[in-house]
Amino acid sequence: xxxxxxxxxxxxxxxxxxxxxxxxxxxxxxxxxxxxxxxxxxxxxxxxxxxxxxxxxxxxxxxxxxxxxxxxxxxxxxxxxxxxxxxxxxxxxxxxxxxxxxxxxxxxxxxxxxxxxxxxxxxxxxxxxxxxxxxxxxxxxxxxxxxxxxxxxxxxxxxxxxx
Amino acid sequence: xxxxxxxxxxxxxxxxxxxxxxxxxxxxxxxxxxxxxxxxxxxxxxxxxxxxxxxxxxxxxxxxxxxxxxxxxxxxxxxxxxxxxxxxxxxxxxxxxxxxxxxxxxxxxxxxxxxxxxxxxxxxxxxxxxxxxxxxxxxxxxxxxxxxxxxxxxxxxxxxxxxxxxxxxxxxxxxxxxxxxxxxxxxxxxxxxxxxxxxxxxxxxxxxxxxxxxxxxxxxxxxxxxxxxxxxxxxxxxxxxxxxxxxxxxxxxxxxxxxxxx
Numbered sequence: 290x291x292x293x294x295x296x297x298x299x300x301x302x303x304x305x306x307x308x309x310x311x312x313x314x315x316x317x318x319x320x321x322x323x324x325x326x327x328x329x330x331x332x333x334x335x336x337x338x339x340x341x342x343x344x345x346x347x348x349x350x351x352x353x354x355x356x357x358x359x360x361x362x363x364x365x366x367x368x369x370x371x372x373x374x375x376x377x378x379x380x381x382x383x384x385x386x387x388x389x390x391x392x393x394x395x396x397x398x399x400x401x402x403x404x405x406x407x408x409x410x411x412x413x414x415x416x417x418x419x420x421x422x423x424x425x426x427x428x429x430x431x432x433x434x435x436x437x438x439x440x441x442x443x444x445x446x447x448x449x450x451x452x
Numbered sequence: 453x454x455x456x457x458x459x460x461x462x463x464x465x466x467x468x469x470x471x472x473x474x475x476x477x478x479x480x481x482x483x484x485x486x487x488x489x490x491x492x493x494x495x496x497x498x499x500x501x502x503x504x505x506x507x508x509x510x511x512x513x514x515x516x517x518x519x520x521x522x523x524x525x526x527x528x529x530x531x532x533x534x535x536x537x538x539x540x541x542x543x544x545x546x547x548x549x550x551x552x553x554x555x556x557x558x559x560x561x562x563x564x565x566x567x568x569x570x571x572x573x574x575x576x577x578x579x580x581x582x583x584x585x586x587x588x589x590x591x592x593x594x595x596x597x598x599x600x601x602x603x604x605x606x607x608x609x610x611x612x613x614x615x616x617x618x619x620x621x622x623x624x625x626x627x628x629x630x631x632x633x634x635x636x637x638x639x640x641x642x643x644x645x646x647x648x649x650x651x652x653x654x655x656x657x658x659x660x661x662x663x664x665x666x667x668x669x670x671x672x673x674x675x676x677x678x679x680x681x682x683x684x685x686x687x688x689x690x691x692x693x694x695x696x697x698x699x700x701x702x703x704x705x706x707x708x709x710x711x712x713x714x
Contacts, residue, residue, distance in 0.1 A: 298523040302513040305521070310509040320567070320664070322521055327662055330527050359565075387504040405470055406502040407509055412472055427463055434466070438497045 293333055296341035297326065303408060304345055310403050311353050313388050321356065325349040346408065347418045350400050357396055390440040398433035401426050460484040465491060469498050519691075520665050565656055566664065566682060569630075570675040573652035573684030574668050576628055576638050581648040588624030588640055598625050602637045608681065610637045610653060613704040618696060619643055630654040641697075649687035649694075651701055656682030663698065665691060674698035678705060 304325060308318035325348045329336075336344065391399055397419065404410045404418060416423045460481055467473040468481045485492040519525065580587055590598040595612055602610040605627055612622055620641040630636030636654035643649070661677040672689035675682065676698075683705070685698040 294523050294527065301517050301521055301523070302515070305515070305517070306509050306513040309512050310505065316567075316666075319518060319521065323526070323664070324662075326521060326523060326526050330523070383504055384508045387501070387508050390501075391505070403505070407505055412467075412470070427466060430466055430470075431462060434498050434501060437501050438494070441501075 293336065293341065294330075297329055297345065300342045300345050301326070303342070304349060307346065307403060307408050308349060308353070310391065310407055311349075311400060312356075313392060317356070321349055321352055324352050328352075340414075343410070343414050343418055346404065346410070347420075350404075350418055353400075354396060386441060387437075390437040393440050394433050394436055398429045398436070401429035402433040402437075405430060460488075460491070465495055466498070469495055469502075566661055566675050566677055569652075569654055569656055569682040570664075570666050570673055570684050572628075572630065572636070572654070573638075573650070573675070574666070574671055574673055574686055576636075576652060577650045577673070577686035578671060580626070580638065580640065581650065587648070589626040591624040592622035594624075595622060602627060606635050606637060606653075606655075608655070611705065612639055613651065613701045615641050615649075615697060615700055618700055620649060620697065623648070628652075647688055649685065649697055652682075652684040652686065654682050656680060663702075665694075676702065678702070681705075 301322065304322045305318060308321045308325075309315060312318045312321065325345055328348055329341075329345055391403075394402070401415055401419065404415045405412070410418070412423050412426050415426045419426065419429075464473060464477065464481060468478065473481060485495060590601060592598070592612075599610055599612050602625060612625065615622070620643055623640040623642050625637060625639040628636045628638050634655045636652060639651040639653075641649045641651070656677045657680065660679070663674055663676045666673045666675065667689050670689055671686060672691065672694055673684050673686040674694055674697075675684040677683075683698075683701060685694060685701055687694050687697065
């Protein structure tokens with residue numbers, strides 16, 4: 290394989306992680322990654338310089354935006370994983386809560402937050418991926434964090450003081 | 453150190469948490485946090501969020517990558533399907549992005565549509581392949597009647613691909629309810645060993661799509677959209693064998709000789 294394809298291959302585990310956190314649906318996430326890869330391979334000749342990884346994040350982020358637009362018209366497709374699962378506690382409850390907290394975010398805020406805290410991209414890189422100025426990335430981050438904080442504190446009032 | 457007493461902005465707190473703050477500003481932020489417990493609590497909450505997110509999703513990057521995401525395989529497999537499928541998909545995507553013309557017909561829309569279609573097809577497959585006495589409504593021995601009937605009911609040409617060359621005999625077919633009230637055709641094939649495969653066909657709006665593999669336990673399927681029709685080839689979960697069958701169905705659907713002249 291050439292250098293380009295090697296870079297693409299090397300990015301797949303991180304893309305899967307990002308896609309899963311974005312969609313919170315394992316199958317939809319891998320579909321997104323597959324679409325991203327197909328598109329990237331198809332456009333290999335268009336890729337001259339820059340960071341392959343950022344480019345892949347850009348494609349995936351855009352494809353997911355389109356996907357959500359479709360899902361909004363098909364409410365029946367709400368992922369089962371988001372259904373209520375009562376009776377959980379401990380780390381599983383924490384995992385469920387953060388999933389729900391992420392689900393409560395506006396898509397652009399969720400993507401910005403995940404790209405920074407999960408994928409370790411710099412503000413500048415996120416600005417390129419989202420096609421917005423750095424200031425916009427920072428305000429998305431701030432809103433996302435405030436929203437998650439409010440969500441987690443509202444969701445589990447008894448635990449708030451224990452921390 | 454002229455800024456020593458200037459208030460630290462929230463933006464700087466985020467930058468501090470994310471390692472984006474210039475090194476020379478860090479001591480000032482630390483000093484600020486030591487004296488402002490509310491800001492310190494916010495920063496701690498943000499860091500805890502990041503930990504929760506990483507605890508929940510971090511391990512996914514350690515999982516083995518599914519075969520369908522292998523780059524070499526995608527690059528190879530794509531060529532065969534690329535001319536129609538990928539080109540159309542890209543064209544739709546670009547047009548959709550630039551003009552917003554396509555609306556619901558974007559690539560992602562088609563992808564979601566195919567997922568619904570595939571789920572329907574796999575359900576039908578599971579329901580009917582186990583039938584001993586009534587697996588189909590019209591038997592394969594009446595192929596001409598079957599095809600004519602399905603085409604008439606569905607309002608477009610339905611073909612029963614000839615899978616004899618790869619060892620599959622047509623058992624027959626049936627009409628099914630499809631998504632949003634439109635009908636769907638289910639054709640069943642049987643291997644000499646008794647394994648059954650189905651070809652499901654229903655209306656699908658949206659552009660042509662790439663071939664997709666879906667595994668659902670012991671059953672798996674390949675699906676694609678072509679010429680406003682969605683196709684799903686389902687059978688026992690054996691990727692290579694299913695691919696061969698799907699490829700044959702695809703090729704026959706795209707052979708003009710297979711369609712009635714005029």
